[in-house]
């Protein structure tokens with residue numbers, strides 16, 4: 555295990571911050587302050603040290619600071635020092651010009667592809683947007699689960715991108731018609747290859763998460779029974795060879811051309827699957843559980859993935875971003891969450907409006923007050 559922590563964070567024109575700097579010890583961090591103070595904005599800044607659109611799924615223009623009346627977000631930057639086993643790495647990201655289509659990622663001041671971030675930092679997060687995860691459509695759950703897969707297998711994101719692009723192109727050909735069958739064959743081959751890899755990675759992560767949840771046993775978080783409902787993930791879970799999944803998916807796509815053209819969307823493939831979660835003790839689907847139980851079920855999944863990644867030999871251990879999680883938990887679960895974070899030796903960032911939520915973290919975490927006057931480290935010893 556590589557012990558990884560973010561020890562310095564600098565923001566320029568990011569969301570509500572003109573400039574801000576935080577120097578951190580590597581211990582868990584709790585951020586307290588009133589609504590709208592900028593706590594989530596800080597977590598979001600950290601989340602940009604993974605490839606993608608950050609924990610709010612925002613566009614690049616949205617995150618650039620905008621004063622009232624300004625139409626466009628400014629150019630912005632966030633920089634971090636990551637310490638791993640005593641070695642420091644400097645990461646930076648942002649856009650150099652307002653309205654830029656892509657963000658630049660820098661590693662030790664050199665521009666690198668965003669994928670390189672995963673070599674230095676892995677993250678798992680839980681935000682209030684995920685509170686309705688079990689009540690939303692399958693797409694939200696797939697995205698949530700894919701994030702967990704991605705934290706363990708960074709190549710998963712690339713496979714999903716190839717798949718989405720080929721899927722869009724195939725649908726354009728089918729709906730614009732008449733489609734060139736040779737070009738369709740080529741796109742379907744690409745879809746089948748990327749789709750089979752996605753299905754395998756999802757099935758592998760699901761099995762590992764279920765193992766982790768089962769072996770961790772008695773905890774104050776509800777045990778979950780997980781499954782992936784998609785045909786391709788199920789095939790992978792049953793141990794099918796990847797070549798067989800790929801071949802079957804290619805055949806299914808070729809056979810579905812007319813049907814997909816009529817529907818205006820592809821009706822089969824790993825973009826259709828869902829994550830099913832059952833509250834094991836109650837034997838009830840998560841959607842039928844209370845709000846607090848749902849939150850605890852999701853938190854348990856996130857913690858299980860964090861625990862797995864914390865044990866991984868060859869990858870940096872993860873940073874946990876838990877936005878407004880503490881306030882949803884009763885005191886016993888909150889204390890258990892803090893104990894787990896400490897036992898896993900992870901740097902977690904937690905937010906809340908009241909300092910008393912973090913009483914049980916006194917002496918073992920760093921507190922930061924976030925308010926209109928800026929950021930201030932609290933005395934938590």
Ligand SMILES: Nc1ncnc2c1ncn2[C@@H]1O[C@H](COP(=O)(O)OP(=O)(O)OP(=O)(O)O)[C@@H](O)[C@H]1O
Nearest residue numbers: 569570589590591592593594595616617618619620
């Ligand atoms: N691009 C932007 N430019 C300037 N300010 C922004 C921008 N985007 C968001 N904000 C401001 O940031 C503030 C929200 O910050 P944030 O979501 O981090 O608050 P919070 O401390 O997490 O609050 P809560 O406790 O309510 O969740 C809002 O006042 C919002 O107007």
